[in-house]
Amino acid sequence: MPCCVIRSCSSDSRWFKKSSGITFHRFPKNPEKRKAWLEFVNRHKNWKPSQFSSICSKHFLEKYIDRTSLCLVRLRDNAIPTLHRFQSTTECSCSEMSKTLTVENLKIVSLDVKDVRFPTSLQADGSDAMHTDPDYSCAYVTIKLGTGLEGYGLTFTCGRGTEVIVAAVESMKNLVIGQVVTDIYKEFGVFWRSLTSESQLRWIGPEKGVTALATAAIINALWDLWGKLVNKPVWQLLADMEPEQLISCIDFRYLSNVITKEEALELLKKGKEGREERMNKLLEKGYPCYTTQAGWLGYSNEKIQQLAQKYMDAGFTAFKVKVGKNLKDDVNRLEYIRNVIGWDKTLMVDANQVWEVQEAIDWMKVLAPFKPLWIEEPTSPDDVLGHAEIAKALKPLGIKVASGEMCCNRVLFKQFLQTDAIQYCQIDSARIGGVNEILPVYLMAQKLGVKVVPHAGGVGLCEMVQHLQMWDYVSLSGTSEGKWVEYVDQQHEHFVHPTVIENAHYMAPRAPGYNTEMKKEALEGYVYPNGKEWESMFAKGLFSDPRKSKK
Numbered sequence: 001m002p003c004c005v006i007r008s009c010s011s012d013s014r015w016f017k018k019s020s021g022i023t024f025h026r027f028p029k030n031p032e033k034r035k036a037w038l039e040f041v042n043r044h045k046n047w048k049p050s051q052f053s054s055i056c057s058k059h060f061l062e063k064y065i066d067r068t069s070l071c072l073v074r075l076r077d078n079a080i081p082t083l084h085r086f087q088s089t090t091e092c093s094c095s096e097m098s099k100t101l102t103v104e105n106l107k108i109v110s111l112d113v114k115d116v117r118f119p120t121s122l123q124a125d126g127s128d129a130m131h132t133d134p135d136y137s138c139a140y141v142t143i144k145l146g147t148g149l150e151g152y153g154l155t156f157t158c159g160r161g162t163e164v165i166v167a168a169v170e171s172m173k174n175l176v177i178g179q180v181v182t183d184i185y186k187e188f189g190v191f192w193r194s195l196t197s198e199s200q201l202r203w204i205g206p207e208k209g210v211t212a213l214a215t216a217a218i219i220n221a222l223w224d225l226w227g228k229l230v231n232k233p234v235w236q237l238l239a240d241m242e243p244e245q246l247i248s249c250i251d252f253r254y255l256s257n258v259i260t261k262e263e264a265l266e267l268l269k270k271g272k273e274g275r276e277e278r279m280n281k282l283l284e285k286g287y288p289c290y291t292t293q294a295g296w297l298g299y300s301n302e303k304i305q306q307l308a309q310k311y312m313d314a315g316f317t318a319f320k321v322k323v324g325k326n327l328k329d330d331v332n333r334l335e336y337i338r339n340v341i342g343w344d345k346t347l348m349v350d351a352n353q354v355w356e357v358q359e360a361i362d363w364m365k366v367l368a369p370f371k372p373l374w375i376e377e378p379t380s381p382d383d384v385l386g387h388a389e390i391a392k393a394l395k396p397l398g399i400k401v402a403s404g405e406m407c408c409n410r411v412l413f414k415q416f417l418q419t420d421a422i423q424y425c426q427i428d429s430a431r432i433g434g435v436n437e438i439l440p441v442y443l444m445a446q447k448l449g450v451k452v453v454p455h456a457g458g459v460g461l462c463e464m465v466q467h468l469q470m471w472d473y474v475s476l477s478g479t480s481e482g483k484w485v486e487y488v489d490q491q492h493e494h495f496v497h498p499t500v501i502e503n504a505h506y507m508a509p510r511a512p513g514y515n516t517e518m519k520k521e522a523l524e525g526y527v528y529p530n531g532k533e534w535e536s537m538f539a540k541g542l543f544s545d546p547r548k549s550k551k
């Protein structure tokens, strides 16, 4: 199965249907012609084409292509490739790609990672029963190509520990630097596995915890870069892919008892029906969201009431509230919020893993009169059977179970979905190993009929995850009925292309990439612990300076 040997071209016979008109042509045997082809390919001097090496028809003028035979497209004898040496016609139209690209400048020349923290604990923004004082933070990765083009990716953290992710990214650097990005994108699933299954590094995972978070930051940066190279927002890049190409981004290892590549391919092909209409609707109306901004646990009831009103006025119809610390307080809080939003709006509650299984059931029975749609993370994020037990017990009360923001990988997601342990699947754009590992979770959820309602309570999570849900809407599940993307109104001002919300809908991003680039001033201010803002907060005594406490 050939793929085109031109380095900036993504043509691969596995991704293109015959009807696409793209054909693949082997190197001529005639030494002179062969030399002309090799000059065009412009690989290093020892590179030799194998008997299967091919160049695709996109690189030949039409006059060189002989389409007279009904079953075979041939090249004419004098055919020499001359077109699009540095550009793939199906995908690359941005100014970056029209610069003269060589293998050298498509290489990844550097990978930088920063520890960026915001002092959200000062206002209890983002607080819940388990994470009582989070400082919204991230490990922020910048991947640079020889052209100078940069891709940005991040993984969300709560403050302390970000330095550990930074160290893990540093340990993975050598697996990334020096790679030619277009080679990565040709077999992205294979590259993904090379990061997550490195023979020594995998021991400290495997595929979970710190290494998975570090993988997510790197992978997210590569998707941002890909979007920029082809001049598309990531949701559209995904939505425009042929099913075969999308499948090539996925590592299906350990999933075949629930979904095979062939089944995934069928789902994606089916998902294409009605795609244009949905794309137009998305561009016009956006994708619905709910907000958690009125419901952080550290907020007073007055603040909750005031914020709930603010978001009601902005058109929100679904609200999530934190619970789980004290039952009496929870009853009080839910009363407050129902008073503002009324009973026709949707209410969700989230315990962030604080309960034992039976405790979750008992607690939720008391909160049931407030008609919550779901209880989120009632118990340990690893306890599949515990969630299933809770779901079964709460079903007669009309309360569903949601989880996923701390689900460690696709295999655990598989079990949650297989056992009906969750009725709402909360993928997180930075928790499992980035886009490539999230795609099969969407596919499994689609096959098993479970709604995906992404988690986004953290830095940059709204920016990224909107793309995935929009792709799902346009090209997989085809519906947003009864689904939302979470929206929290924090730290957006630090992004070059922040999310845009209108009438409680995420508007489809238009900028190329994954919306992950942070503003220069944000990095100058909040890189930890040397950023200007941090220096000033240490000086005011708001936080203790870790550099001093180490002495």
Ligand SMILES: C[C@H](O)[C@@H](O)[C@@H](O)[C@H](O)C(=O)O
Residues within 6 Å of the ligand: 125, 126, 127, 128, 131, 134, 158, 292, 350, 352, 405, 455, 456, 457, 458, 486
């Ligand atoms: C510490 C964080 O804010 C969490 O509370 C947050 O991600 C939350 O679980 C959510 O669902 O948004």
